[in-house]
Amino acid sequence: MGRQTPTLEDVAREAGVSRATVSRVVNGVRNVDPALREIVHRAIEVTGYAPNRAARSLVIRRTETVALVVSGVGDVADDDTRDAFAARVFTDPFFGRVVGGVVGFLRPRSMHPVLMFAESADDRREVLTFLRQGRADGALVVSTHADDPLPALLAEAGLPAVLFARPARPVPLSHVDVDNRAGGRLAARHLLARGCCRPATVTGPLDVSAGRERLAGFRAALTEAGLTDVPFVEGGFTLAGGAEAMDALLARHPDVDGVFAANDLMAEGVCRLLQERGGRVPDDVAVVGFDDSGVAAACRPALTSVRQPVERMAQEMARLLDEHIRGERTEPTAVVFDPELVTRDSA
Amino acid sequence: MGRQTPTLEDVAREAGVSRATVSRVVNGVRNVDPALREIVHRAIEVTGYAPNRAARSLVIRRTETVALVVSGVGDVADDDTRDAFAARVFTDPFFGRVVGGVVGFLRPRSMHPVLMFAESADDRREVLTFLRQGRADGALVVSTHADDPLPALLAEAGLPAVLFARPARPVPLSHVDVDNRAGGRLAARHLLARGCCRPATVTGPLDVSAGRERLAGFRAALTEAGLTDVPFVEGGFTLAGGAEAMDALLARHPDVDGVFAANDLMAEGVCRLLQERGGRVPDDVAVVGFDDSGVAAACRPALTSVRQPVERMAQEMARLLDEHIRGERTEPTAVVFDPELVTRDSA
DNA sequence: ATGAAAGCGCTAACAG
């Protein structure tokens, strides 16, 4: 067997040039005689050379790797909990879209995401260590809870990081978000336009800014139309939570004729419960969701939903991080996207 | 501002020892005087030292990183396609469980997964390059199609890799799998025990071994019971595919009284279609799924399903890869898990 | 435009 994987040295020898020249060719630096460049390329081909990234990283002090961390607030860290967390996270179509957008930005730049879960203090420590060791150049953080301590830790440590969604308490980090308030208004106006006069809403967790803002926008638009005291129940952003919330809502207000659920999963839960009770959607109760994720189209009836451009947002999040990493951007920046109503069958 | 991040040298100076000693302490090598170890630990604390992984990787020739690649057979690579692929992949609860299991093994060893999608020839090239550059020590591959060329490429290149599920054509790589045939038998026997006498099945893609084997097991058990010519339609492992397949099945055999769907997503599609047609599950038609993923419990009615221990399988996959990487295992090995029937409401 | 040489921060013989 020959020696290990070939190095720059080997290619240089094969091409009859210096290591420096090969390095220049590999990295596409100009200042290289086209003829030589050809020779070097041939030598690379012949030797089957692949640059050692550890060596490169050591000198350029970059990994071309970013941490993609899904972060909660848990304080436990046993395997079952993590399994369950991972399964739940990945079942929510929202994360798939985030991953898609992130990869869409990173891949053309041959950057790659390392997947991390931060559900406990240990996990968070691990994320910081990971970054401080230079195993990743920065972090993309998707928090599942408002009180997630990770963003603040990252900011304190001066590590490059960008958040998906505005954190509950201000943190000096860039973030992307959708205009949740505008989304709530869109939902309200659509229900009004349909002729609903007893609308209600199943909200997300109210300690999360997305939950609060969607509710606020919904109420504001209704108030403008003269409707106050709109009933609402918190649904926790899950399918089961949506159904339970609708159950509670129905118990107190059997006559609701329109429901805005703050995400599609809950909207589906709402539809299910309504149907179980013999109600028809949208004839008896119109339902509007939020996200326009895969479940919106798959739900029966297909959900009318406030679309959040998650892929674009995730892409932008990656772009911001890249700029922070290269030092092209230093100030925390917020990029806010406009929601859009997608009309289907449920309202 | 002080200098950059502290190095071994800085810690050594602070502790009044040599770099080697600090290195030994950091890496937990014995042979170190407990008193000195204390001093070094203190110095690490004081300086806020975090070992530079690129430097370490350069010499130990390991990254403690593995590629987790979801691999199809596509030949396109535009952004929208990838977005859609990522979204679809992550919507399938199956992958969440895989990720959970993989992370469960890796994390305690401070190893980490880099997420990659391989949907085109370019993507596959990228995966190989990634590994050859030493950016990851090996690959965990989850193929979505039988004809996925990636496993063979990996094997040819002599790169450490382990597959989830047996590849359609033999490849000299380790893999984990569930006994799909036994799973099919379990489903058949359950339907028979319930008194079904006109069973049918919605299969997975028949070019995938999981699809073929589940069908084979189902048929075999039915044949033993004297039932031959069991109707089947291919459903593509998706929700919509399951519904369509059931539709086709019903058109040809309106009297089926039991259906085995080769995964839960399709089983849910089957239930939906049945319900749309006014049929009741399980009273008119009993439905058995496969996987016992999150949707099984969430489906109405809750699905009786053949459980695949995905988390444990994924964990084992990571363990095998780790052994291959450290050279403790050289021969390709297959680890096959037993399925188990979980009885709920649908059958 | 090209080459020589000095590290990047760490580990691992090898002495002592």
Next chain:
DNA sequence: CTGTTAGCGCTTTCAT
């Protein structure tokens, strides 16, 4: 048990 030393493979001045 501890220190000295020689690289790991690459990039990057600095000369030429």
